[in-house]
Amino acid sequence: MKKAAINVCSYCAQGTVEEWTVAASQSSLANIVHPSDCREKYVVGGTLMKMMDNTAGISAIRHCKTLTLTACIDAINFLEPVRNSEVMFFTAWPTFTSNRSIEVEVTCEAEGLQARRRQVANAFFTFVTLGDSIVPLRLRTVDEERRFKEGLERYVARKEQRQKLQHQTKRTLHSSLSVQRQPALPKSAPVELSRVMVPDDTNPHGNVHGGTILKLVEQAGNIVAMRHCNKEKEGKNPVITVLARVDHVDFLQPMYVGEISQLQAAVTYTSPRSMEVTVDVWAENVRTGTRRHTNTATLWYVAVPTGGECKASTKLNPVSVPLLKGLSVEEQKRGQERYERQKRERLALNEKRRPSVELSYYPHPDLERGTVLASQSTLANIVLPSDCTNNYVMGGTLMKMMDNTVVICAIRHCRAYVLTACIDAINFLEPVRNGEVMFFTAWPTFTSNRSIEVEVTCEAEGRRGRSQRIASAYFTCVVIEDQAVPIVPLKLQTEDERQRFEEGKKRYIARKGEKNTFEFSIYTYPTHILYVMKFVQSTAITLDYSNLQALDVALLYLFTRGRDMHKEDVTVSKECNSESHISTLNSAWELRLIYSQWKQMNGSSGII
Numbered sequence: 001m002k003k004a005a006i007n008v009c010s011y012c013a014q015g016t017v018e019e020w021t022v023a024a025s026q027s028s029l030a031n032i033v034h035p036s037d038c039r040e041k042y043v044v045g046g047t048l049m050k051m052m053d054n055t056a057g058i059s060a061i062r063h064c065k066t067l068t069l070t071a072c073i074d075a076i077n078f079l080e081p082v083r084n085s086e087v088m089f090f091t092a093w094p095t096f097t098s099n100r101s102i103e104v105e106v107t108c109e110a111e112g113l114q115a116r117r118r119q120v121a122n123a124f125f126t127f128v129t130l131g132d133s134i135v136p137l138r139l140r141t142v143d144e145e146r147r148f149k150e151g152l153e154r155y156v157a158r159k160e161q162r163q164k165l166q167h168q169t170k171r172t173l174h175s176s177l178s179v180q181r182q183p184a185l186p187k188s189a190p191v192e193l194s195r196v197m198v199p200d201d202t203n204p205h206g207n208v209h210g211g212t213i214l215k216l217v218e219q220a221g222n223i224v225a226m227r228h229c230n231k232e233k234e235g236k237n238p239v240i241t242v243l244a245r246v247d248h249v250d251f252l253q254p255m256y257v258g259e260i261s262q263l264q265a266a267v268t269y270t271s272p273r274s275m276e277v278t279v280d281v282w283a284e285n286v287r288t289g290t291r292r293h294t295n296t297a298t299l300w301y302v303a304v305p306t307g308g309e310c311k312a313s314t315k316l317n318p319v320s321v322p323l324l325k326g327l328s329v330e331e332q333k334r335g336q337e338r339y340e341r342q343k344r345e346r347l348a349l350n351e352k353r354r355p356s357v358e359l360s361y362y363p364h365p366d367l368e369r370g371t372v373l374a375s376q377s378t379l380a381n382i383v384l385p386s387d388c389t390n391n392y393v394m395g396g397t398l399m400k401m402m403d404n405t406v407v408i409c410a411i412r413h414c415r416a417y418v419l420t421a422c423i424d425a426i427n428f429l430e431p432v433r434n435g436e437v438m439f440f441t442a443w444p445t446f447t448s449n450r451s452i453e454v455e456v457t458c459e460a461e462g463r464r465g466r467s468q469r470i471a472s473a474y475f476t477c478v479v480i481e482d483q484a485v486p487i488v489p490l491k492l493q494t495e496d497e498r499q500r501f502e503e504g505k506k507r508y509i510a511r512k513g514e515k516n517t518f519e520f521s522i523y524t525y526p527t528h529i530l531y532v533m534k535f536v537q538s539t540a541i542t543l544d545y546s547n548l549q550a551l552d553v554a555l556l557y558l559f560t561r562g563r564d565m566h567k568e569d570v571t572v573s574k575e576c577n578s579e580s581h582i583s584t585l586n587s588a589w590e591l592r593l594i595y596s597q598w599k600q601m602n603g604s605s606g607i608i
Contacts (some may be wrong), residue, residue, distance in 0.1 A: 025063035043082040043241030046218030050211030055090040068127035070210035076246040096151025199387035204435035208255040220265040233241040269335030309477035370595040377409035393432040409442040418477040426473040446504025
């Protein structure tokens with residue numbers, strides 16, 4: 001029997017919400033920060049921008065009911081750093097629509113183990129459709145009308161700036177004949193990155209994803225900023241650079257699979273504690289020799305000292321950066337003007353710090369800790385070609401997203417880092433196709449002293465707004481041992497939550513019973529003989545040492561790790577009854593001591 005999802009704020013817009021409104025098109029994304037997302041403990045700015053682009057793109061698709069492309073980005077201000085293992089929350093909603101474009105505001109917040117939610121970044125993304133006109137945004141509140149008016153002012157300013165930039169670009173391209181032959185690279189660009197665009201880099205249209213380009217832009221900018229700050233230090237007191245702001249970015253032309261992206265980055269201005277980096281992006285077709293200018297971005301970095309752990313609540317303390325030499329008086333003056341402008345905008349933003357629209361997909365941080373509502377977690381993701389085989393989402397990709405959503409939910413409840421211990425059966429009800437949007441919702445159903453069970457569901461929504469259930473499962477997570485934090489008991493507030501808790505308790509008892517008798521089979525090399533490992537917790541174990549190989553020992557150690565085994569619980573076959581072997585089996589951990597004795601033993605089979 002298909003059970004209805006728990007009655008909490010759903011990640012998908014509710015069916016009762018009026019179409020074409022802000023509430024119907026709002027989108028959110030949550031993501032836990034992994035080491036692969038970080039550079040020197042801090043989240044890479046390019047990774048954060050890519051996630052912001054994904055969230056804003058989902059909101060645009062939900063409103064337009066068709067695929068969209070990123071056209072430009074207004075200034076992105078990075079207000080505070082995000083550190084490894086924190087949880088990031090992205091929320092996006094439309095603020096303005098014209099006949100062919102839609103502006104989406106997106107904010108990013110971060111939350112550590114202490115549950116202090118803080119705003120990290122915000123920006124306005126503009127998307128365009130390919131041929132389809134956009135339904136006007138229906139405004140329902142005074143706040144939405146005010147945001148729409150401000151969006152109209154930005155739209156007019158962007159249109160003028162884009163026309164001016166395209167005119168300058170065309171004139172430059174024709175004068176250098178760069179559309180026919182590749183020009184010489186500017187000598188002033190100390191850093192150039194090149195990479196072939198592959199299918200994994202594309203959006204559902206088949207063009208290179210805007211978030212991918214933003215990530216490459218930040219990589220190039222960070223390299224040149226780091227070199228500038230450390231070039232005179234000779235390895236003494238090195239610093240790292242952290243992205244503080246990205247000025248307006250226009251996507252002038254698309255980039256395609258097979259083309260080579262070339263990014264040229266240079267430091268163009270320095271203030272006492274920050275530096276401006278300009279990055280030009282080019283797309284090169286190596287078969288025709290043509291080269292197109294696709295983007296220009298201006299990034300502002302600050303330098304911070306390396307080493308030492310920083311608490312999540314501690315703000316960055318920027319240090320001074322070396323003065324950029326060789327600028328003319330005019331270049332210095334223009335750079336100072338750009339610096340003062342971005343400084344004014346950042347100060348104005350800090351004073352404003354407007355909250356997101358009233359409808360939020362994330363539980364309010366003031367909710368009572370330990371309740372289902374306070375721990376609920378959600379995640380949305382647009383399906384890209386790299387997620388698919390034969391135009392359908394790969395099962396592994398879907399399961400990974402389900403696991404990410406579950407872990408975020410478990411961390412929010414436990415306030416400690418957790419590991420996935422087991423997964424109940426996952427039933428895939430419907431396929432998900434390229435270009436669709438997936439919504440994951442997870443909430444706790446049962447807690448014991450050391451484990452937490454989380455139910456997670458996945459729904460998919462096509463461009464026409466029809467939502468359908470894709471999969472559901474129960475995940476069990478445990479707190480990492482070195483933290484030894486008891487899990488807060490789940491506080492049940494409704495009859496439905498109590499019923500789910502009792503069902504979870506039955507599953508918990510059943511899982512514990514299954515662990516009493518466990519069988520594990522594996523093929524080993526080079527003989528490819530099947531080894532069967534069986535451990536009955538209440539029964540003694542018999543080991544045949546004469547037939548054990550080194551691989552058997554390694555498997556035995558991993559399998560019995562953490563279980564207490566004493567020598568009186570172990571009997572040895574008559575082929576090898578040495579007391580030295582028995583005496584070393586005081587616990588599972590001591591299997592390592594006899595590994596060297598077994599390593600040299602030969603035999604074609606080993607059964608445990």
